[in-house]
Structure formats: structure tokens, C-alpha cells
Amino acid sequence: xxxxxxxxxxxxxxxxxxxxxxxxxxxxxxxxxxxxxxxxxxxxxxxxxxxxxxxxxxxxxxxxxxxxxxxxxxxxxxxxxxxxxxxxxxxxxxxxxxxxxxxxxxxxxxxxxxxxxxxxxxxxxxxxxxxxxxxxxxxxxxxxxxxxxxxxxxxxxxxxxxxxxxxxxxxxxxxxxxxxxxxxxxxxxxxxxxxxxxxxxxxxxxxxxxxxxxxxxxxxxxxxxxxxxxxxxxxxxxxxxxxxxxxxxxxxxxxxxxxxxxxxxxxxxxxxxxxxxxxxxxxxxxxxxxxxxxxxxxxxxxxxxxxxxxxxxxxxxxxxxxxxxxxxxxxxxxxxxxxxxxxxxxxxxxxxxxxxxxxxxxxxxxxxxxxxxxxxxxxxxxxxxxxxxxxxxxxxxxxxxxxxxxxxxxxxxxxxxxxxxxxxxxxxxxxxx
Numbered sequence: 429x430x431x432x433x434x435x436x437x438x439x440x441x442x443x444x445x446x447x448x449x450x451x452x453x454x455x456x457x458x459x460x461x462x463x464x465x466x467x468x469x470x471x472x473x474x475x476x477x478x479x480x481x482x483x484x485x486x487x488x489x490x491x492x493x494x495x496x497x498x499x500x501x502x503x504x505x506x507x508x509x510x511x512x513x514x515x516x517x518x519x520x521x522x523x524x525x526x527x528x529x530x531x532x533x534x535x536x537x538x539x540x541x542x543x544x545x546x547x548x549x550x551x552x553x554x555x556x557x558x559x560x561x562x563x564x565x566x567x568x569x570x571x572x573x574x575x576x577x578x579x580x581x582x583x584x585x586x587x588x589x590x591x592x593x594x595x596x597x598x599x600x601x602x603x604x605x606x607x608x609x610x611x612x613x614x615x616x617x618x619x620x621x622x623x624x625x626x627x628x629x630x631x632x633x634x635x636x637x638x639x640x641x642x643x644x645x646x647x648x649x650x651x652x653x654x655x656x657x658x659x660x661x662x663x664x665x666x667x668x669x670x671x672x673x674x675x676x677x678x679x680x681x682x683x684x685x686x687x688x689x690x691x692x693x694x695x696x697x698x699x700x701x702x703x704x705x706x707x708x709x710x711x712x713x714x715x716x717x718x719x720x721x722x723x724x725x726x727x728x729x730x731x732x733x734x735x736x737x738x739x740x741x742x743x744x745x746x747x748x749x750x751x752x753x754x755x756x757x758x759x760x761x762x763x764x765x766x767x768x769x770x771x772x773x774x775x776x777x778x779x780x781x782x783x784x785x786x787x788x789x790x791x792x793x794x795x796x797x798x799x800x801x802x803x804x805x806x807x808x809x810x811x812x813x814x815x816x817x818x819x820x821x822x823x824x825x826x827x828x829x830x831x832x833x834x835x836x837x838x839x840x841x842x843x844x845x846x847x848x849x850x851x852x853x854x855x856x857x858x859x860x861x
Contacts, residue, residue, distance in 0.1 A: 432526060436544040447542040448576045451550045454528050454537075458550075458557035462492070464580045465698055468568040468609045469588030471743045472622065472687045475679060475719055476588050477567045479691035480698075483713025484563055485510055487705040492561040494552040494577070496545065496569045499721055499848035500855075506552055508559045517558070521551050545569050549576040563703055573611020584697035585612050586620040586646075586690050590628040591743040592771070606631035618642040618697040622690045644697065646690045654685050659723070659755045661685045669696040675711045680723035682754070683747045688714055721847040723751055726854055732832055734854065735760070735839045738847040742771055745778040748841055752782040756839075759784040761817075761831040763824060763850075764842040765791035765802070772797055773805050775842065780810050783839060785817035787827035791846035825853050 452459055467477045474495055484491035490509065498504040503512040513521075525547055532538040549569070556564050566582070568575045587609050590602060606628035613619050613635050621632050621643060629645070636643040654663040659680045664673035665688065672692060677684050691714070695705050726734045735756075739748040752760070762783035766772045780786065788802040797805075803820050810818065821827035824846060831838040840850050 432522075436541065436547055444574050445576070445579055447538060447540070447546045448550060448579050450532060450537055451525070451528060451542065451546070452553065452579055454532055455525070455550070455554060458553040459580050461553075461557040462561045463563045463701075463703060464582040465563065465565045465694065466568065466577065466580060466582040466585035466612050467565065467588065467694075468572040468575075468585065468612045469622065470591040470605070470609075471741070471747070472588035472683070472690070473567050473586075475684065475687045475717075475722060476586055476691045476694070477565050478719040479679075479688060479714055479717045480694055481507065481565045481713075482717040483691070483695055483705055483710045484565070484698075484703070486712040486716070487709035489703065489705065490560065490562045492552075492556045492559065492564040493567075494549070494556075494564060495567045496548070497844055499844070500852040502548070505548060506555050508555065508561065513555055513559075517555065518551075521554050521558070522547075525551050525554060543576075546576045553580075563698070568609075568612060571605075571608040571611065573608045575611075578612055581614060582612070582617060583701040583703075584618040584620070584694055586622070586694045587612070587624070587632060588622045588687065588690055589743065590624050591741065602628045603631050607635070610635040613639050613641045615639045616641060618644060618700070620644045620646050620690055620693045620697060622646050623686055644693050646693045647686070650689060650693075652685060652689065654682075656682060656754070659725075659751065661688075663688060665689060665692055667692060667696065669693075669699075670707050672707060672711055672714075675714050677714055678717045679719055680725070681747060681751050683750075721844070721851050723748070724851070726851070728832065728854070731836070733837045734828060734832075734850070735837060736847050736851055737839070737841045738844045739775075739779075739841045740767065740770060740843050742774050742778060745775045745841070748839075749778050749782045752779075752839065756782075756837060758837075760837040760839045761785035761787060761835050763787045763789055763827045763831060763838060763840045763846075765789050765796050765824070765846045766842040767791075767793065767795040767845070768797045768801075769795060772802070773809065776806055776809055779841065780806070785819065785831065785834075786810070787819045787821050787831055789820075789824045789827040789846070790822050791824070791843045792849050793843070793845040796843070796845070824850050 467473045481493040493507040506513040651666040
């Protein structure tokens with residue numbers, strides 16, 4: 429059954445709500461059986477989703493989490509309580525939802541086949557209904573306005589960051605992208621905005637005003653005191669709604685302070701809507717959040733480490749570069765693969781100054797930039813070929829082995845597909861501790 433589900437990926441990306449709406453109607457609207465929080469953004473939406481979910485669990489709320497994409501296994505997209513959905517439930521729900529797809533297609537209610545993301549999103553709603561979830565944190569897949577998740581009616585939401593990514597779907601200006609992200613804003617809801625570029629913030633403010641939504645700009649009227657310890661922030665936040673900390677954030681990187689601020693303001697908004705989450709639960713949630721392959725330092729044999737990061741656009745690359753500059757001034761080697769529809773040259777221009785040897789490799793995706801093309805772009809930015817430490821190694825794990833032979837820390841970045849494959853391989857080899 430899952431093979432049939434994955435076969436839907438050949439339909440690609442199709443933004444729009446008609447298919448999802450019809451499926452939800454046919455299933456009796458599972459998306460209405462739980463309270464929802466909606467998280468959009470170019471970057472950081474996954475981290476904020478994980479922080480909010482962790483805090484809800486710490487508060488004793490029977491909470492679910494839906495994210496995309498997954499790193500290793502489809503079940504990662506659907507977290508019920510603290511664990512991914514079990515295989516039997518996943519297969520059963522997939523079978524039931526696809527049966528509804530077949531019926532609606534036969535009846536002419538669905539005129540085109542739904543995409544993989546549309547079906548997996550409806551599966552999330554059905555999984556949460558069957559698990560009697562109280563509150564679900566739903567991460568937007570792409571954009572917001574026409575994203576399949578946007579059939580929910582959240583009590584609160586967040587727009588974490590806005591930058592350039594997926595321009596072919598969302599537009600070529602920050603204003604256009606912001607308008608798509610702001611599509612999650614529903615009349616009367618509370619929406620938290622992170623530190624957005626001024627042009628993007630103006631769009632979000634306008635849309636919130638037009639829809640009668642309550643907009644909270646996350647950093648406004650907030651006092652932040654933070655210090656960094658071994659790559660993680662120890663932070664105290666004082667908001668109009670309370671004081672939190674000091675708490676040692678579990679996720680690495682100075683950028684997580686801003687993400688934690690958005691998460692706290694969203695949790696405060698949820699509390700105002702009746703979701704019982706206390707100050708203590710928020711602190712415990714921030715200190716225990718797990719979000720793999722985001723500045724994740726993985727120990728391997730002989731005391732060496734692999735730093736895995738899912739940075740796959742320019743903003744993500746900037747965050748990774750800042751982290752490497754501060755915590756790895758020795759400039760570790762870079763094992764890299766980037767999808768061909770991304771700004772390959774700009775991502776590399778950001779990462780090459782803070783890394784040493786470059787091992788161009790291939791992530792397991794047909795969208796991965798061909799090896800020769802990737803090497804060529806690296807060489808254009810850092811001329812000299814092999815003399816400049818540029819190597820082409822198609823297999824990612826072989827590239828890592830070459831890099832570890834001469835370095836104690838290796839950085840893997842450029843694609844979520846690459847990060848997931850490497851992390852999975854390390855787990856299967858029982859190297860990950």
C-alpha cells in the first residue's frame with residue numbers, strides 16, 4: 429500500500445485545496461476533531477513546530493505533530509504523543525484514504541489524482557482522529573495559501589521566517605512570498621510573526637488587518653538574555669505573558685533563540701485559547717526538543733564527529749556558516765549535494781569560506797545536481813581543482829570516510845535528502861550513539 433502511496437510522487441507539486449477539501453469531506457472532516465496550531469515559514473518552521481510540540485507534551489497534552497519532509501521513514505511525519513505512528517496504523521490509514529481516493533475518482537468528484545503530499549496530509553488528520561489527539565501542531569509543506577494543510581482552522585499560528593526559496597511556486601519577491609505564507613491567517617485567529625524582512629512584515633500586517641486577526645510580532649516587548657555554551661544557547665525570555673528560564677535550549681545554534689521566542693509566543697497564544705500549557709512545561713519543552721539533522725553533531729568511531737545539517741537554501745546556509753565560523757574555526761571539510769532547482773552557486777559561496785576540503789557527492793534524489801556540474805560550480809568559486817581540495821565522490825558515505833581519514837569533524841549539508849540518507853546510514857551501521 430505504501431508503494432502505491434509513494435507512486436503518487438510522480439504527480440509532483442500541485443498547490444490548491446480542492447482535492448484535500450473533497451477528501452476531508454468524504455472522511456467526515458477528521459481535521460475538525462482536534463485543536464490545531466499552524467506553523468509556516470521559509471526556514472525554522474520545523475524547529476518551532478518541534479519546540480511547540482515538545483512543550484505541549486511536557487504540559488500533559490495528548491498532542492500530535494505533522495511535519496514534512498521526512499528524513500528516513502514516512503512514519504516520522506506523524507508523531508502521536510512522543511512517538512512516530514506505528515507501521516500497522518500507517519498502512520491501515522493509507523489503505524483507507526486511498527480507497528476513498530479511488531471512490532471519489534470513480535464518481536467524478538476528484539477530476540485529477542491527488543498528489544503524494546495531499547494524500548499524506550489527509551492521512552495525518554485521520555491518524556490524529558483515530559488517536560484521539562487533543563492538539564496537533566501542523567507544519568506547512570510549501571507556502572501557505574494553497575498548501576494542503578491549509579484546510580485546518582487553527583486557533584493560533586506562526587510565520588517564522590520569510591526568505592527566497594521555491595520561487596517557481598511562490599513568486600520572485602519577498603512580498604509575493606510573504607503573501608503566500610500569510611495565506612494561513614484565518615479571520616480572528618492569533619498569528620505570531622518572527623523577525624521578518626520589513627517588506628514581508630508589511631504584507632503580513634496588511635493581511636492580518638484585513639482578516640481581523642491578532643498579529644503578535646514575536647520580538648516586540650520581549651527581553652532576551654542569552655549566552656552560548658558548546659554551540660547551544662542558555663536563554664532567559666521575558667514576554668508580556670511571563671518569564672521563562674534560564675533554560676538551556678536543546679537545539680544547537682544561536683538562531684534557535686529567535687525560534688524559541690516564536691515558539692513561546694505561539695504557546696502563550698495557545699494558552700489564551702484554552703490549551704493548558706504552563707511556564708514550567710514550556711521551559712521543559714524547550715530544553716528537551718529533538719529535531720534531527722539540524723546542526724546535529726553525531727559521534728562516530730575514534731572520537732570523531734559528523735555534523736549533519738539540512739541547510740538547503742541560502743538562509744539555511746547562512747545559519748550553518750555562522751555556526752561553523754563560531755564553533756568550528758578549524759574549517760571542517762564539507763560533504764555536499766544540492767538540488768538542481770536551488771541557488772547552488774549562492775549556497776556554495778556562503779559555505780566554502782568556512783569549510784576546507786569539498787567532497788561533492790550525490791543525494792538520493794533525481795533532483796540532485798549532477799556531480800560534474802556541482803564540481804564545476806565549486807571550482808568556479810574556489811579555483812584549483814584537486815589542488816584546492818575539491819573532490820568528486822558519488823557515494824555520500826564514501827565521501828564521509830575520505831573526509832574523516834584526515835579530519836576530526838566533517839560537515840554534511842546542502843540537502844534534506846542528503847542529511848536524511850547520511851543519518852540513516854550512520855544509524856544502520858550502529859555508529860550513531
